[in-house]
Amino acid sequence: MLTGLHSPLQRRRILLQLGFFSLFVLAPPLDLFRLDLNLGHFILFGQPWTLGLAAFQAGEIGAGQATLNLVLRGLLPLLLVVGGGLWVAWRYGRLYCGWLCPHFSVVELINGLMRRASGKPSLWEKQPLPSLQPDGRQLRPDRRYWPLTLLAVFGFAFLWALTLLTYLLPPAEIYPNLLHGELTRNQFSFLAVATALFSIEFLFARHLFCRFGCAVGLFQSLAWMANRKAMLVTFDRDRARQCLDCNNACDNACPMRLKPRTIKRHMFTCTQCASCISACSEFQQRRQRHSLLTWTDGGTPRDRRDSSPIQLYRPASRGRLQGGAD
Known part of the structure; x- marks a missing residue:
C-alpha cells in the first residue's frame, strides 16, 4: 500500500524488504544457498552441504x-x-511476513498499483477506498496505471518462477539457456506453468494466499496466538472519540484487509507491518495528536483479547471524507 511511505518506520521496512528480495533472487547465482537436483545435495556458501x-x-x-x-x-x-x-x-508475531517475506513485498506493491488504477487494493474489494490519504494527499483512481499493474503482475510472476527454478537447477545452466532460447522441455514447462500460476495468484488472490494458503504464515500465527504477552498492535480506547473525524485510515492501510482496532483473535493473520500504525500516526499528526495505535505487549491493560471491536467512524461522513474534505 502507499500509506506511510513518508514514515521512517515504513521506509526502514521497505529497505529491509528490498534487501531480502534481492537476496532471495541472487542467492542461487551467487551460490549462497540452493538445492542442486543434478548433484543431489544442497549448496551453501559455494560448498556442498550433504x-x-x-x-x-x-x-x-x-x-x-x-x-x-x-x-x-x-x-x-x-x-x-x-x-x-x-x-x-x-x-x-508474523514479523518475517511483514518485514522480509519476498512474496508479501510483491503483494504490497501490486496492492498499491491496483489501488492507483482502480481505487481498490484488490479485485474483491466491495467499494473503492477513500481518496483522501492520512497525510492529506488525494489519491484518485487513474486507469493509466492498469498497464503498469499488469506488467508488475506478470513480471514478478515470471521472476518468481525463474528464481525458484534456479534454486533447483544450476543458474549457470538456466540463465544461458534462457538468453539463447535453448531451454530444455522440462525447464520451459516449469517456467510456463509456474509463471501462469503465480500470475493468477498475484492478480486475484495475493493476500488471500497469505491469509489462508501459506503454511509458513499459518505456523507463525499459531505460535503468536499461543503467547498472551506477544507483541501486538493495540488501540487506545480512552481516546477512541478521536477516530470520529477519520475515514478508517488504519483499516484502509492494512494490506491483509484486517481491522486493526478489533480483538486479537480477529487479527490472526496480522503481519506486524505497522501500516495501520503509520496511517494513524500521519492522520493524528495533522491534528497535533499522537497515534491511537501502538505496538505493545499483550499483557498490558489495553489488551484487546477481552475487548469488543471498535467501530466509531460515522458512515454518513465517509462519503464526505472520500470527496476530499479534511
Missing part, C-alpha cells in the same frame, strides 16, 4: 560418524531455523 551418507555407504566412515553428521548437518540446522523462526513468531 549428510555424509555417501561416505558411510562407501565404507569410508563408521556408524558413529554418520550419526554425528546427521545431527550436525541435518537435525541441528533444522532445529535452529525452525525453532528460531517459531520463537520470533511466538514473541513478535
Whole structure:
C-alpha cells in the first residue's frame, strides 16, 4: 500500500524488504544457498552441504560418524531455523511476513498499483477506498496505471518462477539457456506453468494466499496466538472519540484487509507491518495528536483479547471524507 511511505518506520521496512528480495533472487547465482537436483545435495556458501551418507555407504566412515553428521548437518540446522523462526513468531508475531517475506513485498506493491488504477487494493474489494490519504494527499483512481499493474503482475510472476527454478537447477545452466532460447522441455514447462500460476495468484488472490494458503504464515500465527504477552498492535480506547473525524485510515492501510482496532483473535493473520500504525500516526499528526495505535505487549491493560471491536467512524461522513474534505 502507499500509506506511510513518508514514515521512517515504513521506509526502514521497505529497505529491509528490498534487501531480502534481492537476496532471495541472487542467492542461487551467487551460490549462497540452493538445492542442486543434478548433484543431489544442497549448496551453501559455494560448498556442498550433504549428510555424509555417501561416505558411510562407501565404507569410508563408521556408524558413529554418520550419526554425528546427521545431527550436525541435518537435525541441528533444522532445529535452529525452525525453532528460531517459531520463537520470533511466538514473541513478535508474523514479523518475517511483514518485514522480509519476498512474496508479501510483491503483494504490497501490486496492492498499491491496483489501488492507483482502480481505487481498490484488490479485485474483491466491495467499494473503492477513500481518496483522501492520512497525510492529506488525494489519491484518485487513474486507469493509466492498469498497464503498469499488469506488467508488475506478470513480471514478478515470471521472476518468481525463474528464481525458484534456479534454486533447483544450476543458474549457470538456466540463465544461458534462457538468453539463447535453448531451454530444455522440462525447464520451459516449469517456467510456463509456474509463471501462469503465480500470475493468477498475484492478480486475484495475493493476500488471500497469505491469509489462508501459506503454511509458513499459518505456523507463525499459531505460535503468536499461543503467547498472551506477544507483541501486538493495540488501540487506545480512552481516546477512541478521536477516530470520529477519520475515514478508517488504519483499516484502509492494512494490506491483509484486517481491522486493526478489533480483538486479537480477529487479527490472526496480522503481519506486524505497522501500516495501520503509520496511517494513524500521519492522520493524528495533522491534528497535533499522537497515534491511537501502538505496538505493545499483550499483557498490558489495553489488551484487546477481552475487548469488543471498535467501530466509531460515522458512515454518513465517509462519503464526505472520500470527496476530499479534511
